[in-house]
Amino acid sequence: MPSSVRYSGCMVAESRPRRRTGGRSAVVLTSIRKAVEELIAERGSEGVTIPMVAERARVNHSSIYRRWGDARTMINDLATYRLDPDRGLPDTGDLRADLTAWTQELISHYSIPVNAALLRGGAAAAGESESDCLRDRQAEAAGFAARPGSTFTGDEVIDRVVAPIIYRAIFLPWTLPEVDARTYVDELCHRSA
Amino acid sequence: MPSSVRYSGCMVAESRPRRRTGGRSAVVLTSIRKAVEELIAERGSEGVTIPMVAERARVNHSSIYRRWGDARTMINDLATYRLDPDRGLPDTGDLRADLTAWTQELISHYSIPVNAALLRGGAAAAGESESDCLRDRQAEAAGFAARPGSTFTGDEVIDRVVAPIIYRAIFLPWTLPEVDARTYVDELCHRSA
DNA sequence: ACTATAACGCACAGAACTTGGCATTAAGCC
DNA sequence: GGCTTAATGCCAAGTTCTGTGCGTTATAGT
Numbered sequence: 001m002p003s004s005v006r007y008s009g010c011m012v013a014e015s016r017p018r019r020r021t022g023g024r025s026a027v028v029l030t031s032i033r034k035a036v037e038e039l040i041a042e043r044g045s046e047g048v049t050i051p052m053v054a055e056r057a058r059v060n061h062s063s064i065y066r067r068w069g070d071a072r073t074m075i076n077d078l079a080t081y082r083l084d085p086d087r088g089l090p091d092t093g094d095l096r097a098d099l100t101a102w103t104q105e106l107i108s109h110y111s112i113p114v115n116a117a118l119l120r121g122g123a124a125a126a127g128e129s130e131s132d133c134l135r136d137r138q139a140e141a142a143g144f145a146a147r148p149g150s151t152f153t154g155d156e157v158i159d160r161v162v163a164p165i166i167y168r169a170i171f172l173p174w175t176l177p178e179v180d181a182r183t184y185v186d187e188l189c190h191r192s193a
Numbered sequence: 194m195p196s197s198v199r200y201s202g203c204m205v206a207e208s209r210p211r212r213r214t215g216g217r218s219a220v221v222l223t224s225i226r227k228a229v230e231e232l233i234a235e236r237g238s239e240g241v242t243i244p245m246v247a248e249r250a251r252v253n254h255s256s257i258y259r260r261w262g263d264a265r266t267m268i269n270d271l272a273t274y275r276l277d278p279d280r281g282l283p284d285t286g287d288l289r290a291d292l293t294a295w296t297q298e299l300i301s302h303y304s305i306p307v308n309a310a311l312l313r314g315g316a317a318a319a320g321e322s323e324s325d326c327l328r329d330r331q332a333e334a335a336g337f338a339a340r341p342g343s344t345f346t347g348d349e350v351i352d353r354v355v356a357p358i359i360y361r362a363i364f365l366p367w368t369l370p371e372v373d374a375r376t377y378v379d380e381l382c383h384r385s386a
Numbered sequence: 387a388c389t390a391t392a393a394c395g396c397a398c399a400g401a402a403c404t405t406g407g408c409a410t411t412a413a414g415c416c
Numbered sequence: 417g418g419c420t421t422a423a424t425g426c427c428a429a430g431t432t433c434t435g436t437g438c439g440t441t442a443t444a445g446t
Contacts, residue, residue, distance in 0.1 A: 007392080020392050020443050028394075045317045046239060046265045051433065060395045065435065067393090072239050116320060124238045124317035126364050127309060134364050159377075163360035164352040171319050171327050171359075172351075184352075200422080213413045213422050221424075244403065253425045258404070260423090387446100394441070402433070411424070416417105 004077050006069055031057040032064065036078055041114045045075060045121030076125040079118035079133040083109055089140060095149050096189055102140065103161055103181035110169035111176045120170055137162060152188055160188040197266050200259065224250040225257060229271055234307045238268060238314030269318040272311040272326040276302055282333060288342050289382055295333065296354055296374035303362035304369045313363055330355060345381055353381040 007019070035057035039048045050071055054061035068074035090101040110116050122133030132138075141162055142154035152160075161184045168176045200212070228250035232241045243264055247254035261267035283294040303309050315326030325331075334355055335347035345353075354377045361369045 018392085018444065023443055024441080025393060025443080044265070044320070049433070061433090062396080062435080063394055070434090072237075120317050120319060123363050124313050126313060127237070127366050132364055158360070158365075159357040160353075163356040166364075167351070167356035167359055170316050171325055173320050211414065211422085216413055217411080218413080218423065242403070254403090255405080255426080256424055263404095389446085390444095392441105392443075394439105396439085397437095399436090400434085402431105404431070405429090407427090409424105409426080411422100413422075414420090416419080 004073050005067055007067060028057075028059050028063060031059055032074075033078055035059075036075065037114045037118065040075065040117045040121060045117055045124055048075065048121075050074070072121075072125050075118065075121040076133055079122040080136070082115060082118055083136065085136040085139075089143065095144070095147055096185060098147075099144055099157075099161075099188075100181050100185045102144070103165070103185055106137070106162070106165050107176060107179060107181055110165060111173075113173070116169045116173050116176075119166065123170060134162075134166070156188060160184060197270050198260055199262055221250075221252050221256060224252055225267075226271055228252075229268065230307045230311065233268065233310045233314060238310055238317055241268065241314075243267070265314075265318050268311065268314040269326055272315040273329070275308060275311055275326075276329065278329040278332075282336065288337070288340055289378060292337055292350075292354075292381075293374050293378045295337070296358070296378055299330070299355070299358050300369060300372060300374055303358060304366075306366070309362045309366050309369075312359065316363060327355075327359070349381060353377060 032053060035053045036048065039052060039056065048071055050064045051061050053059075053071075053074075054064055064074065068077060090098040092098055110119060119133065126132055138154070138158065141157035144150065145152055145154040145157055164184060165176070165179070168179065225246060228246045229241065232245060232249065241264055243257050244254050246252075246264075246267075247257055257267065261270060283291040285291055303312060312326065319325055319327075331347070331351065334350035337343065338345055338347040338350055357377060358369070358372070361372065
Protein backbone atom coordinates (compact mmCIF):
# COMPACT_ATOMS: atom_id res chain seq x y z
CA MET A 1 0.00 0.00 0.00
CA PRO A 2 2.39 2.64 -1.19
CA SER A 3 -0.38 5.11 -2.09
CA SER A 4 0.88 8.53 -2.96
CA VAL A 5 1.50 9.74 0.54
CA ARG A 6 4.35 12.19 0.86
CA TYR A 7 5.35 12.61 4.43
CA SER A 8 9.01 12.26 5.22
CA GLY A 9 10.67 12.61 1.88
CA CYS A 10 13.28 9.99 2.58
CA MET A 11 14.69 9.13 -0.82
CA VAL A 12 18.05 7.92 0.36
CA ALA A 13 17.70 4.16 0.52
CA GLU A 14 18.97 3.66 4.06
CA SER A 15 16.35 1.96 6.28
CA ARG A 16 13.07 3.69 5.62
CA PRO A 17 11.83 5.75 8.53
CA ARG A 18 9.25 3.20 9.71
CA ARG A 19 5.87 4.86 9.29
CA ARG A 20 3.37 5.11 12.09
CA THR A 21 0.11 3.71 10.89
CA GLY A 22 -1.71 2.92 14.11
CA GLY A 23 -3.10 4.78 17.09
CA ARG A 24 -3.66 8.47 16.58
CA SER A 25 -2.61 8.47 12.95
CA ALA A 26 -5.19 5.80 12.20
CA VAL A 27 -7.88 7.79 13.98
CA VAL A 28 -6.96 10.90 12.04
CA LEU A 29 -6.98 9.01 8.76
CA THR A 30 -10.37 7.50 9.48
CA SER A 31 -11.73 10.87 10.43
CA ILE A 32 -10.39 12.46 7.25
CA ARG A 33 -11.74 9.68 5.09
CA LYS A 34 -15.18 10.08 6.60
CA ALA A 35 -15.11 13.85 6.08
CA VAL A 36 -13.96 13.53 2.48
CA GLU A 37 -16.64 11.02 1.66
CA GLU A 38 -19.35 13.17 3.20
CA LEU A 39 -18.19 16.31 1.46
CA ILE A 40 -17.66 14.66 -1.86
CA ALA A 41 -21.15 13.22 -1.74
CA GLU A 42 -22.53 16.66 -0.93
CA ARG A 43 -20.52 18.88 -3.22
CA GLY A 44 -18.98 16.65 -5.88
CA SER A 45 -15.37 15.72 -6.36
CA GLU A 46 -14.29 19.25 -7.08
CA GLY A 47 -15.44 21.87 -4.66
CA VAL A 48 -13.87 19.88 -1.86
CA THR A 49 -11.00 21.81 -0.35
CA ILE A 50 -8.47 20.79 2.25
CA PRO A 51 -9.45 23.37 4.86
CA MET A 52 -13.01 22.18 4.42
CA VAL A 53 -12.05 18.57 5.06
CA ALA A 54 -9.87 19.59 7.99
CA GLU A 55 -12.66 21.45 9.67
CA ARG A 56 -15.18 18.65 9.36
CA ALA A 57 -12.68 15.99 10.38
CA ARG A 58 -11.63 18.16 13.32
CA VAL A 59 -8.06 17.76 12.21
CA ASN A 60 -5.54 20.49 11.57
CA HIS A 61 -5.24 21.33 7.91
CA SER A 62 -1.47 21.17 8.00
CA SER A 63 -1.72 17.45 8.70
CA ILE A 64 -3.57 17.00 5.43
CA TYR A 65 -1.22 19.21 3.44
CA ARG A 66 1.73 17.25 4.74
CA ARG A 67 0.18 13.89 4.04
CA TRP A 68 -1.11 14.47 0.51
CA GLY A 69 -0.12 17.92 -0.65
CA ASP A 70 -3.32 18.71 -2.52
CA ALA A 71 -6.96 17.76 -2.72
CA ARG A 72 -6.68 15.92 -5.99
CA THR A 73 -4.03 13.54 -4.73
CA MET A 74 -5.93 12.99 -1.51
CA ILE A 75 -9.21 12.16 -3.22
CA ASN A 76 -7.58 9.88 -5.74
CA ASP A 77 -5.72 8.07 -3.00
CA LEU A 78 -8.84 7.54 -0.91
CA ALA A 79 -10.83 6.48 -3.98
CA THR A 80 -8.24 3.89 -4.91
CA TYR A 81 -8.50 1.99 -1.67
CA ARG A 82 -12.24 2.32 -1.12
CA LEU A 83 -12.75 -1.26 -2.25
CA ASP A 84 -10.22 -3.31 -0.35
CA PRO A 85 -7.81 -4.95 -2.79
CA ASP A 86 -7.27 -7.75 -0.28
CA ARG A 87 -10.93 -8.53 0.16
CA GLY A 88 -10.70 -11.81 -1.75
CA LEU A 89 -12.49 -12.66 -4.98
CA PRO A 90 -15.20 -15.27 -5.40
CA ASP A 91 -13.66 -18.57 -6.38
CA THR A 92 -16.07 -21.49 -6.39
CA GLY A 93 -14.62 -23.23 -9.43
CA ASP A 94 -17.51 -22.04 -11.59
CA LEU A 95 -15.89 -19.20 -13.51
CA ARG A 96 -19.06 -17.73 -14.86
CA ALA A 97 -20.72 -17.71 -11.45
CA ASP A 98 -17.64 -16.14 -9.89
CA LEU A 99 -17.52 -13.47 -12.54
CA THR A 100 -21.18 -12.73 -12.10
CA ALA A 101 -20.75 -12.35 -8.36
CA TRP A 102 -17.81 -10.01 -8.88
CA THR A 103 -19.79 -7.99 -11.42
CA GLN A 104 -22.69 -7.71 -9.03
CA GLU A 105 -20.27 -6.55 -6.37
CA LEU A 106 -19.07 -3.77 -8.67
CA ILE A 107 -22.60 -2.70 -9.48
CA SER A 108 -23.58 -2.61 -5.83
CA HIS A 109 -20.46 -0.74 -4.87
CA TYR A 110 -20.85 2.03 -7.42
CA SER A 111 -24.58 2.28 -6.84
CA ILE A 112 -23.71 3.91 -3.54
CA PRO A 113 -23.52 7.65 -4.25
CA VAL A 114 -20.39 8.18 -2.19
CA ASN A 115 -18.46 5.63 -4.17
CA ALA A 116 -19.67 7.01 -7.47
CA ALA A 117 -18.62 10.50 -6.41
CA LEU A 118 -15.19 9.26 -5.42
CA LEU A 119 -14.93 7.54 -8.77
CA ARG A 120 -15.63 10.85 -10.53
CA GLY A 121 -12.88 12.43 -8.52
CA GLY A 122 -10.57 9.63 -9.57
CA ALA A 123 -11.61 10.14 -13.19
CA ALA A 124 -10.66 13.79 -13.00
CA ALA A 125 -7.18 12.87 -11.82
CA ALA A 126 -6.75 9.96 -14.22
CA GLY A 127 -4.59 9.97 -17.30
CA GLU A 128 -1.70 11.70 -15.65
CA SER A 129 1.14 9.87 -13.99
CA GLU A 130 0.34 6.79 -11.94
CA SER A 131 -3.01 7.91 -10.68
CA ASP A 132 -5.58 5.34 -11.58
CA CYS A 133 -8.18 4.52 -8.98
CA LEU A 134 -9.34 1.54 -11.04
CA ARG A 135 -6.04 -0.24 -11.31
CA ASP A 136 -7.11 -2.84 -8.75
CA ARG A 137 -10.29 -3.47 -10.70
CA GLN A 138 -8.32 -3.91 -13.89
CA ALA A 139 -5.97 -6.33 -12.18
CA GLU A 140 -8.94 -8.31 -10.92
CA ALA A 141 -10.37 -8.45 -14.44
CA ALA A 142 -7.08 -9.77 -15.75
CA GLY A 143 -7.07 -12.33 -12.94
CA PHE A 144 -10.41 -13.74 -14.04
CA ALA A 145 -9.26 -13.89 -17.65
CA ALA A 146 -6.22 -15.89 -16.58
CA ARG A 147 -8.20 -18.55 -14.73
CA PRO A 148 -8.47 -22.01 -16.28
CA GLY A 149 -11.52 -22.37 -18.51
CA SER A 150 -11.55 -18.72 -19.45
CA THR A 151 -12.50 -17.97 -23.06
CA PHE A 152 -11.87 -14.24 -22.87
CA THR A 153 -9.08 -11.75 -22.33
CA GLY A 154 -8.67 -9.13 -19.65
CA ASP A 155 -9.35 -6.43 -22.23
CA GLU A 156 -12.64 -8.05 -23.07
CA VAL A 157 -13.65 -8.06 -19.43
CA ILE A 158 -12.84 -4.37 -19.32
CA ASP A 159 -14.80 -3.56 -22.48
CA ARG A 160 -17.82 -5.76 -21.87
CA VAL A 161 -18.23 -5.64 -18.10
CA VAL A 162 -16.21 -2.98 -16.33
CA ALA A 163 -16.60 -0.15 -18.83
CA PRO A 164 -20.41 -0.16 -19.00
CA ILE A 165 -20.65 -0.19 -15.22
CA ILE A 166 -18.13 2.59 -14.72
CA TYR A 167 -19.63 4.65 -17.52
CA ARG A 168 -23.04 4.46 -15.93
CA ALA A 169 -21.69 5.10 -12.46
CA ILE A 170 -20.09 8.30 -13.67
CA PHE A 171 -22.53 9.70 -16.20
CA LEU A 172 -25.82 7.87 -15.65
CA PRO A 173 -25.78 6.88 -11.97
CA TRP A 174 -29.55 6.52 -11.72
CA THR A 175 -29.50 3.71 -14.30
CA LEU A 176 -26.95 1.62 -12.46
CA PRO A 177 -29.23 -0.24 -10.05
CA GLU A 178 -31.25 -1.44 -13.05
CA VAL A 179 -28.44 -3.16 -14.91
CA ASP A 180 -28.10 -6.91 -14.69
CA ALA A 181 -24.75 -8.48 -13.92
CA ARG A 182 -25.68 -11.69 -15.67
CA THR A 183 -26.43 -9.95 -18.97
CA TYR A 184 -22.93 -8.54 -19.16
CA VAL A 185 -21.26 -11.77 -18.14
CA ASP A 186 -23.37 -13.89 -20.47
CA GLU A 187 -22.41 -11.78 -23.44
CA LEU A 188 -18.78 -11.89 -22.50
CA CYS A 189 -18.86 -15.68 -22.35
CA HIS A 190 -21.17 -16.27 -25.31
CA ARG A 191 -19.05 -14.30 -27.68
CA SER A 192 -16.20 -16.73 -27.71
CA ALA A 193 -18.19 -19.86 -26.86
CA MET B 194 -27.64 25.83 -26.84
CA PRO B 195 -28.80 26.69 -23.36
CA SER B 196 -25.51 25.73 -21.76
CA SER B 197 -25.16 26.75 -18.17
CA VAL B 198 -24.23 30.34 -18.75
CA ARG B 199 -25.46 32.71 -16.14
CA TYR B 200 -25.27 36.27 -17.23
CA SER B 201 -28.39 38.35 -16.93
CA GLY B 202 -30.49 36.41 -14.47
CA CYS B 203 -33.77 37.34 -16.07
CA MET B 204 -36.37 34.98 -14.69
CA VAL B 205 -39.40 37.15 -15.27
CA ALA B 206 -40.81 35.92 -18.56
CA GLU B 207 -41.05 39.26 -20.34
CA SER B 208 -39.00 39.23 -23.57
CA ARG B 209 -35.60 37.85 -22.75
CA PRO B 210 -32.83 40.42 -22.93
CA ARG B 211 -31.49 39.27 -26.29
CA ARG B 212 -27.97 38.01 -25.72
CA ARG B 213 -25.00 39.32 -27.62
CA THR B 214 -23.18 36.36 -29.12
CA GLY B 215 -21.20 37.93 -31.94
CA GLY B 216 -18.37 40.36 -32.39
CA ARG B 217 -16.28 40.95 -29.33
CA SER B 218 -18.10 38.41 -27.18
CA ALA B 219 -17.38 35.73 -29.74
CA VAL B 220 -13.72 36.68 -29.84
CA VAL B 221 -13.54 36.54 -26.06
CA LEU B 222 -15.24 33.16 -25.97
CA THR B 223 -12.92 31.73 -28.58
CA SER B 224 -9.94 33.06 -26.72
CA ILE B 225 -11.15 31.59 -23.43
CA ARG B 226 -11.89 28.24 -25.02
CA LYS B 227 -8.40 28.08 -26.47
CA ALA B 228 -6.83 28.98 -23.14
CA VAL B 229 -8.90 26.41 -21.24
CA GLU B 230 -8.02 23.66 -23.66
CA GLU B 231 -4.35 24.44 -23.48
CA LEU B 232 -4.32 24.62 -19.71
CA ILE B 233 -6.40 21.52 -19.23
CA ALA B 234 -4.06 19.60 -21.49
CA GLU B 235 -1.09 20.84 -19.49
CA ARG B 236 -2.39 20.59 -15.95
CA GLY B 237 -5.41 18.31 -15.98
CA SER B 238 -9.02 19.19 -15.43
CA GLU B 239 -8.50 20.28 -11.88
CA GLY B 240 -5.68 22.67 -11.30
CA VAL B 241 -7.17 24.99 -13.86
CA THR B 242 -8.31 28.21 -12.22
CA ILE B 243 -10.21 31.14 -13.58
CA PRO B 244 -7.50 33.77 -13.06
CA MET B 245 -5.15 31.40 -14.86
CA VAL B 246 -7.46 31.13 -17.85
CA ALA B 247 -8.06 34.88 -17.83
CA GLU B 248 -4.39 35.66 -17.99
CA ARG B 249 -3.66 33.32 -20.86
CA ALA B 250 -6.74 34.38 -22.79
CA ARG B 251 -5.85 38.02 -22.16
CA VAL B 252 -9.35 38.55 -20.87
CA ASN B 253 -10.36 40.10 -17.61
CA HIS B 254 -11.12 37.48 -15.00
CA SER B 255 -14.37 39.14 -14.00
CA SER B 256 -15.74 38.39 -17.45
CA ILE B 257 -15.26 34.70 -16.82
CA TYR B 258 -16.69 34.82 -13.33
CA ARG B 259 -19.76 36.55 -14.66
CA ARG B 260 -20.23 34.14 -17.53
CA TRP B 261 -19.84 30.84 -15.69
CA GLY B 262 -19.38 31.49 -12.01
CA ASP B 263 -16.77 28.80 -11.40
CA ALA B 264 -14.20 26.68 -13.16
CA ARG B 265 -16.16 23.46 -12.93
CA THR B 266 -19.17 24.90 -14.71
CA MET B 267 -16.98 26.50 -17.33
CA ILE B 268 -15.07 23.34 -18.13
CA ASN B 269 -18.17 21.22 -18.27
CA ASP B 270 -19.84 23.71 -20.56
CA LEU B 271 -16.89 23.87 -22.93
CA ALA B 272 -16.50 20.08 -22.86
CA THR B 273 -20.14 19.62 -23.78
CA TYR B 274 -19.90 21.52 -27.02
CA ARG B 275 -16.45 20.41 -28.07
CA LEU B 276 -17.95 18.05 -30.63
CA ASP B 277 -20.48 20.09 -32.53
CA PRO B 278 -23.95 18.61 -32.00
CA ASP B 279 -24.99 19.98 -35.39
CA ARG B 280 -22.09 18.45 -37.29
CA GLY B 281 -24.31 15.90 -39.02
CA LEU B 282 -24.07 12.13 -38.65
CA PRO B 283 -23.07 9.68 -41.36
CA ASP B 284 -26.17 8.45 -43.19
CA THR B 285 -25.46 6.39 -46.25
CA GLY B 286 -28.31 3.94 -45.81
CA ASP B 287 -25.93 1.24 -44.59
CA LEU B 288 -26.55 1.33 -40.85
CA ARG B 289 -23.58 -0.73 -39.88
CA ALA B 290 -21.20 1.34 -41.98
CA ASP B 291 -22.65 4.55 -40.58
CA LEU B 292 -22.30 3.30 -37.06
CA THR B 293 -18.73 2.23 -37.71
CA ALA B 294 -17.89 5.65 -39.09
CA TRP B 295 -19.44 7.32 -36.07
CA THR B 296 -17.57 5.01 -33.73
CA GLN B 297 -14.32 5.77 -35.49
CA GLU B 298 -15.09 9.45 -35.15
CA LEU B 299 -15.49 9.02 -31.39
CA ILE B 300 -12.24 7.10 -31.10
CA SER B 301 -10.34 9.70 -33.10
CA HIS B 302 -11.87 12.53 -31.14
CA TYR B 303 -10.98 11.18 -27.72
CA SER B 304 -7.56 10.04 -28.85
CA ILE B 305 -6.61 13.70 -28.89
CA PRO B 306 -5.28 14.46 -25.40
CA VAL B 307 -7.09 17.77 -25.10
CA ASN B 308 -10.44 16.16 -25.69
CA ALA B 309 -9.72 13.35 -23.26
CA ALA B 310 -8.70 15.87 -20.63
CA LEU B 311 -11.89 17.86 -21.15
CA LEU B 312 -13.82 14.64 -20.84
CA ARG B 313 -12.22 13.98 -17.45
CA GLY B 314 -13.26 17.42 -16.38
CA GLY B 315 -16.78 16.67 -17.48
CA ALA B 316 -16.70 13.38 -15.59
CA ALA B 317 -15.79 15.21 -12.41
CA ALA B 318 -18.82 17.44 -12.76
CA ALA B 319 -21.20 14.67 -13.87
CA GLY B 320 -23.87 13.09 -11.76
CA GLU B 321 -25.06 16.34 -10.31
CA SER B 322 -27.89 18.34 -11.79
CA GLU B 323 -28.06 18.63 -15.56
CA SER B 324 -24.36 18.55 -16.18
CA ASP B 325 -23.56 15.79 -18.59
CA CYS B 326 -21.04 16.52 -21.27
CA LEU B 327 -21.97 13.29 -23.07
CA ARG B 328 -25.64 13.97 -23.48
CA ASP B 329 -25.20 14.71 -27.18
CA ARG B 330 -23.34 11.46 -27.66
CA GLN B 331 -26.11 9.57 -25.90
CA ALA B 332 -28.72 11.24 -28.07
CA GLU B 333 -26.76 10.26 -31.15
CA ALA B 334 -26.60 6.67 -29.94
CA ALA B 335 -30.36 6.65 -29.47
CA GLY B 336 -30.72 8.11 -32.96
CA PHE B 337 -28.86 5.20 -34.53
CA ALA B 338 -30.92 2.71 -32.56
CA ALA B 339 -34.08 4.31 -33.88
CA ARG B 340 -33.09 4.02 -37.55
CA PRO B 341 -34.86 1.47 -39.73
CA GLY B 342 -33.07 -1.88 -39.77
CA SER B 343 -31.65 -1.43 -36.32
CA THR B 344 -31.52 -4.57 -34.21
CA PHE B 345 -30.30 -2.90 -31.04
CA THR B 346 -31.39 -0.35 -28.48
CA GLY B 347 -29.79 2.91 -27.50
CA ASP B 348 -28.73 1.38 -24.21
CA GLU B 349 -26.90 -1.36 -26.06
CA VAL B 350 -25.02 1.19 -28.14
CA ILE B 351 -24.01 2.89 -24.90
CA ASP B 352 -22.88 -0.35 -23.25
CA ARG B 353 -21.13 -1.95 -26.20
CA VAL B 354 -19.68 1.02 -28.06
CA VAL B 355 -19.68 4.28 -26.17
CA ALA B 356 -18.78 2.99 -22.71
CA PRO B 357 -15.61 1.11 -23.72
CA ILE B 358 -14.35 4.10 -25.67
CA ILE B 359 -15.07 6.59 -22.92
CA TYR B 360 -13.65 4.28 -20.27
CA ARG B 361 -10.41 3.97 -22.16
CA ALA B 362 -10.29 7.68 -22.96
CA ILE B 363 -10.51 8.48 -19.27
CA PHE B 364 -8.54 5.74 -17.57
CA LEU B 365 -6.43 4.08 -20.27
CA PRO B 366 -5.89 6.81 -22.88
CA TRP B 367 -2.80 5.17 -24.35
CA THR B 368 -4.84 2.12 -25.38
CA LEU B 369 -7.43 4.10 -27.31
CA PRO B 370 -5.66 4.40 -30.66
CA GLU B 371 -5.36 0.60 -30.72
CA VAL B 372 -9.04 -0.21 -30.45
CA ASP B 373 -10.97 -1.12 -33.56
CA ALA B 374 -14.30 0.53 -34.28
CA ARG B 375 -15.47 -2.41 -36.35
CA THR B 376 -14.97 -4.89 -33.51
CA TYR B 377 -17.33 -2.97 -31.28
CA VAL B 378 -19.93 -2.45 -33.96
CA ASP B 379 -19.77 -6.05 -35.15
CA GLU B 380 -20.43 -7.35 -31.69
CA LEU B 381 -23.29 -4.94 -31.22
CA CYS B 382 -24.91 -6.13 -34.43
CA HIS B 383 -24.07 -9.83 -34.12
CA ARG B 384 -25.64 -10.11 -30.73
CA SER B 385 -29.17 -9.62 -31.96
CA ALA B 386 -28.65 -10.92 -35.50
C1' DA C 387 9.50 1.33 30.73
C1' DC C 388 12.51 4.07 27.83
C1' DT C 389 14.12 6.33 23.60
C1' DA C 390 14.01 8.32 19.10
C1' DT C 391 11.25 10.60 16.09
C1' DA C 392 6.96 10.30 13.06
C1' DA C 393 2.97 12.72 13.03
C1' DC C 394 0.14 16.13 14.89
C1' DG C 395 -1.57 20.88 16.38
C1' DC C 396 -0.89 25.80 16.41
C1' DA C 397 0.12 30.23 14.54
C1' DC C 398 1.43 33.21 11.17
C1' DA C 399 2.52 35.00 6.56
C1' DG C 400 2.14 35.08 1.79
C1' DA C 401 -0.31 33.83 -2.27
C1' DA C 402 -4.35 33.06 -4.82
C1' DC C 403 -9.09 33.25 -5.53
C1' DT C 404 -13.86 35.73 -5.33
C1' DT C 405 -16.86 39.35 -5.63
C1' DG C 406 -18.96 43.79 -6.53
C1' DG C 407 -19.10 48.78 -8.03
C1' DC C 408 -18.30 51.80 -11.71
C1' DA C 409 -16.78 53.37 -16.25
C1' DT C 410 -16.34 52.09 -21.09
C1' DT C 411 -17.23 49.69 -25.30
C1' DA C 412 -19.84 47.86 -28.90
C1' DA C 413 -23.72 44.25 -30.43
C1' DG C 414 -28.44 44.14 -31.65
C1' DC C 415 -32.32 46.59 -33.37
C1' DC C 416 -34.93 50.24 -35.18
C1' DG D 417 -26.75 56.58 -38.06
C1' DG D 418 -28.73 56.63 -33.40
C1' DC D 419 -30.40 54.33 -29.30
C1' DT D 420 -30.47 50.91 -25.68
C1' DT D 421 -28.05 48.06 -22.77
C1' DA D 422 -25.32 43.52 -22.77
C1' DA D 423 -20.84 42.51 -22.00
C1' DT D 424 -16.24 43.69 -21.03
C1' DG D 425 -12.41 46.05 -18.56
C1' DC D 426 -10.51 48.00 -14.44
C1' DC D 427 -9.93 48.33 -9.57
C1' DA D 428 -10.18 47.53 -4.86
C1' DA D 429 -11.53 44.97 -0.99
C1' DG D 430 -12.65 40.65 1.29
C1' DT D 431 -12.21 35.98 1.70
C1' DT D 432 -10.10 31.55 1.36
C1' DC D 433 -6.35 28.67 0.40
C1' DT D 434 -1.27 27.23 0.70
C1' DG D 435 2.81 26.44 2.96
C1' DT D 436 6.24 26.55 6.71
C1' DG D 437 8.58 26.93 11.34
C1' DC D 438 8.21 25.35 16.02
C1' DG D 439 6.68 23.09 20.05
C1' DT D 440 4.01 18.94 21.66
C1' DT D 441 2.25 14.33 21.60
C1' DA D 442 2.45 9.51 21.44
C1' DT D 443 3.78 5.40 18.18
C1' DA D 444 7.17 1.82 16.97
C1' DG D 445 10.89 -0.62 18.55
C1' DT D 446 14.05 -2.04 22.04
